[in-house]
């Protein structure tokens with residue numbers, strides 16, 4: 380998975396009152412590498428305040444799609460996640476932003492993450508269109524974040540998850556560890572060398588070799604690393620007079 384998986388995630392703002400929050404959303408999105416913004420019935424847009432708060436992210440505003448209804452904005456989405464500051468009376472499945480990032484990045488196709496109005500959030504009818512509800516964990520006595528701040532938190536979790544997935548992918552592409560047989564040849568070589576330098580007494584081996592096995596098995600050396608280890612042992616043996 381690469382960071383381009385963030386391109387398939389759309390941020391949807393419903394009925395935003397303050398254009399400054401639309402600008403802050405564009406900025407938060409661009410900082411975190413998201414590109415698709417949809418606006419459902421914004422009260423004022425385009426607006427100078429939105430452009431000012433977007434700072435260098437005006438391209439996101441220019442490419443934003445405007446819709447008359449939430450279903451229109453969601454028409455090509457396979458997964459829809461709604462956000463809410465409040466516990467709702469009806470029980471929608473609730474996710475943390477971290478768990479939501481996992482769902483969104485695993486999904487095939489387009490995902491929409493929907494944010495509500497500054498004063499009243501999303502209606503129950505709008506939440507009915509969502510598969511899950513995302514709640515940012517907050518102080519129970521003061522749970523509502525500024526809209527732009529809520530978008531920032533969710534987009535940050537998406538980026539962290541996308542980075543971790545991209546890193547895991549590049550690790551799997553890295554050189555694989557050597558085989559169990561090659562590890563055994565290495566342990567034989569190591570043991571012989573340790574005996575030669577009188578670090579290991581073959582009469583009283585105790586647990587040394589087992590401990591060393593645990594250490595090197597944990598490291599899972601690849602071919603290049605194994606060649607270095609074997610090279611060191613050979614060099615040590617060359618310098619050690621045999622009894």
Ligand code: SAH
Pocket residue numbers: 462463464465493494495496497498499500501513514515516517522523524525526529
């Ligand atoms: N009184 C409204 C507050 C809306 S805040 C309500 O109770 O829903 C504006 C928007 O910011 C919300 O609709 C939601 O999209 C987002 N938001 C704010 N705080 C949030 C939180 N703790 N968890 C998830 N989303 C939050």
